[in-house]
Amino acid sequence: MTLALARPTRMGADATGVVASSLATKLGPKSVAMSGVCAGNPKDVSLGDVIVAELAYNYEEGKATTAGFSADPRQQPLRDSLVRFAQNLDARTIPSYGPPTLSDRELWFLEVLDRNVDPRKHPARSRYIADGDWPQFVQALIARELIRNQKSTFKITAKGRTRVKDAALLNVASPDCLPLKIHVGPIASGASVNKTGNAWEMIVERGLRSALGLEMEAAVIANIAYRLEIPDWIVVKGVMDYADPDKDDRYKEFAARASAEVLLRILFREGAATGQQAEKETLSAMSAANVEKRFPRLLEALRGMGSQWVQLLKSVQQAEMQALQKSGEATRLAQRASDLLVGEVEEVRSSFVDNEDPKRRGILTTSEQSSSGKHLGFIRWSSGDEFFGEHVNGVAQGLGEYKIYTITDFSTPNLINYYSGEVRNNAIGKFGVYVFADRSVFSGEWLDNHPAYGYKFFDGERFGYLEFFGAFASVPDPDRKAPNQWLPHGIGIGISHETNELLYGHFVGGYPGRTVEYVAL
Structure with missing residues (x-):
C-alpha cells in the first residue's frame, strides 16, 4: 500500500x-481518508474515545424560512465491510489504550455527574470502574465529600465541582493512555465550532438522533469520494470535548493521536482478526514466568513456607509456558485462516444478523491444511461468537482462536473476550490463554471448558490480591442469578500489590479461605 499524506492549513470543509x-x-486513489478530532455525544461516548464514521452528512443542509429550518441532508454511508471491520477492531491493540489510573476514574465519575448524567447508566462505566470496585469507590468519594447520596441518586458537591474545574485548569498535559472504546456511528458536519451546549438537541431536531460525533470535515471527505467515484472513504475522529460551553483542549492531543492509530489499523486491516498484540503486551508485563524478577524475595518466602509451595509455583510456570506456546501457534494459524478468507468472512457474518437458532452456524473452509493435516477455516455461531483455526468437518479441533461477543441494543457485535490455544470439539482445552474484557488474563490448563490450573492476574484487588497461581474452578453464583464464574478455588498462592503480601493456602470462590496465611514480601 502507498499512502499520500496531506494537511490543510485550516480546519473546516473549505x-x-x-x-x-x-x-x-x-492520484486516483482507492480510498480517501481522514483522522482528527470531534465533539462527542456525552450520553454515548467518553473523552478520548474514537468514532469511525458509519455515515457522514452536513446537518446544515436544508432550507431556512421565517417558519424555521427544514433539514434536507444527503447522507453518505461507509461500505458495509469496512463498518464490520471497524466494529470488530479490538481497542486494546491501539497504542494509546491503557487502564485508567485512580485519578482518571475519579475525574471521569465527577465529570459525568457534573453534566447531570448518571454514572451508573453511562456506557463507559465498566471501563473505568469494575462492578466489584463500585461500592468501595463510591463510598470513598462520599467520605471525601466530592459527591452525596440524595434520594437514591448521586449529586456532585461544591467540592466535587471544584475538583473538576481544578483539573481543567491544572492538568494541561493530554493523557498518555486511556481505556478508550472504538465506536462506529454517524458523524455530523457543520461549518462552525459548536459550544452552545444544545448541539445534540439540535442534531436530533434535524433528523438523526443516533449521531455520535460533531465536527466540520467528514461530510466533505465522503462527498469527494462519492463525486469522484473513489471506491472508499474513511473518517476516524477522536472525542476531545462535548460541544458544551466548558469545552477545552485538554484531550485534543490524545484524541488526535488515537484517531490516527485507529485509522492506520483500518487502512492496513490490522487488529480485528485477532487480539494477540494486546495479549502479548499484557503478558509481557505480568506473567508467572517473570514473577521472581518482580518480587525478588518471593522464592525465599516460599521456601520458608515449605518446598511444596516452591513446587506449586514451578508447576504453574510450566503450565503457563505450555499455554503460551499453544497460544502462539494458534494465533499464527488463525491469522493464516483469516488472510485466506478475507472478504468471504463478511458474507457469513452478514447472513447471521437475524438468526435466532443457536445450533446453526456459518462455516468457511480453505483448501490449505495445517501441519497436523486439519483444514484451516472460519466458524461463526448465531450467538455472534467466532473461531479461526483448525477444524474437522466444521467442528473446531486442534489449534485456533475464539472471539466471544455480546450483541448490543443496536444489534452490533461487541467483542468482550477471546481465547487462543488448543480446542477440542468446539470447546476450550487443554492449554491456552484467555483474555477477558477487563484485560485480566488466565494462562494455563483447562478442564471441561473452564480454567483448571494456572496463572491469572486480575483487573483489581477485589479478592485481596492481584495475581494468583494455582487451582481454578467454575464457581456457581450463590444467589443463582448470574452465570458461573471462573475463580481461584482450591490450593494456591496469591500476591497483593497493595499490601505487598504473599497469601498461601486454600481459596474458596476467589476469596482466601480460613486456612490462608499471609507473609510480607
Missing part, C-alpha cells in the same frame, strides 16, 4: 475539500 479533491484528482 480548506479540507480543496486539498483532498486536488490530491484525489491527481
Whole structure:
C-alpha cells in the first residue's frame, strides 16, 4: 500500500475539500481518508474515545424560512465491510489504550455527574470502574465529600465541582493512555465550532438522533469520494470535548493521536482478526514466568513456607509456558485462516444478523491444511461468537482462536473476550490463554471448558490480591442469578500489590479461605 499524506492549513470543509479533491484528482486513489478530532455525544461516548464514521452528512443542509429550518441532508454511508471491520477492531491493540489510573476514574465519575448524567447508566462505566470496585469507590468519594447520596441518586458537591474545574485548569498535559472504546456511528458536519451546549438537541431536531460525533470535515471527505467515484472513504475522529460551553483542549492531543492509530489499523486491516498484540503486551508485563524478577524475595518466602509451595509455583510456570506456546501457534494459524478468507468472512457474518437458532452456524473452509493435516477455516455461531483455526468437518479441533461477543441494543457485535490455544470439539482445552474484557488474563490448563490450573492476574484487588497461581474452578453464583464464574478455588498462592503480601493456602470462590496465611514480601 502507498499512502499520500496531506494537511490543510485550516480546519473546516473549505480548506479540507480543496486539498483532498486536488490530491484525489491527481492520484486516483482507492480510498480517501481522514483522522482528527470531534465533539462527542456525552450520553454515548467518553473523552478520548474514537468514532469511525458509519455515515457522514452536513446537518446544515436544508432550507431556512421565517417558519424555521427544514433539514434536507444527503447522507453518505461507509461500505458495509469496512463498518464490520471497524466494529470488530479490538481497542486494546491501539497504542494509546491503557487502564485508567485512580485519578482518571475519579475525574471521569465527577465529570459525568457534573453534566447531570448518571454514572451508573453511562456506557463507559465498566471501563473505568469494575462492578466489584463500585461500592468501595463510591463510598470513598462520599467520605471525601466530592459527591452525596440524595434520594437514591448521586449529586456532585461544591467540592466535587471544584475538583473538576481544578483539573481543567491544572492538568494541561493530554493523557498518555486511556481505556478508550472504538465506536462506529454517524458523524455530523457543520461549518462552525459548536459550544452552545444544545448541539445534540439540535442534531436530533434535524433528523438523526443516533449521531455520535460533531465536527466540520467528514461530510466533505465522503462527498469527494462519492463525486469522484473513489471506491472508499474513511473518517476516524477522536472525542476531545462535548460541544458544551466548558469545552477545552485538554484531550485534543490524545484524541488526535488515537484517531490516527485507529485509522492506520483500518487502512492496513490490522487488529480485528485477532487480539494477540494486546495479549502479548499484557503478558509481557505480568506473567508467572517473570514473577521472581518482580518480587525478588518471593522464592525465599516460599521456601520458608515449605518446598511444596516452591513446587506449586514451578508447576504453574510450566503450565503457563505450555499455554503460551499453544497460544502462539494458534494465533499464527488463525491469522493464516483469516488472510485466506478475507472478504468471504463478511458474507457469513452478514447472513447471521437475524438468526435466532443457536445450533446453526456459518462455516468457511480453505483448501490449505495445517501441519497436523486439519483444514484451516472460519466458524461463526448465531450467538455472534467466532473461531479461526483448525477444524474437522466444521467442528473446531486442534489449534485456533475464539472471539466471544455480546450483541448490543443496536444489534452490533461487541467483542468482550477471546481465547487462543488448543480446542477440542468446539470447546476450550487443554492449554491456552484467555483474555477477558477487563484485560485480566488466565494462562494455563483447562478442564471441561473452564480454567483448571494456572496463572491469572486480575483487573483489581477485589479478592485481596492481584495475581494468583494455582487451582481454578467454575464457581456457581450463590444467589443463582448470574452465570458461573471462573475463580481461584482450591490450593494456591496469591500476591497483593497493595499490601505487598504473599497469601498461601486454600481459596474458596476467589476469596482466601480460613486456612490462608499471609507473609510480607
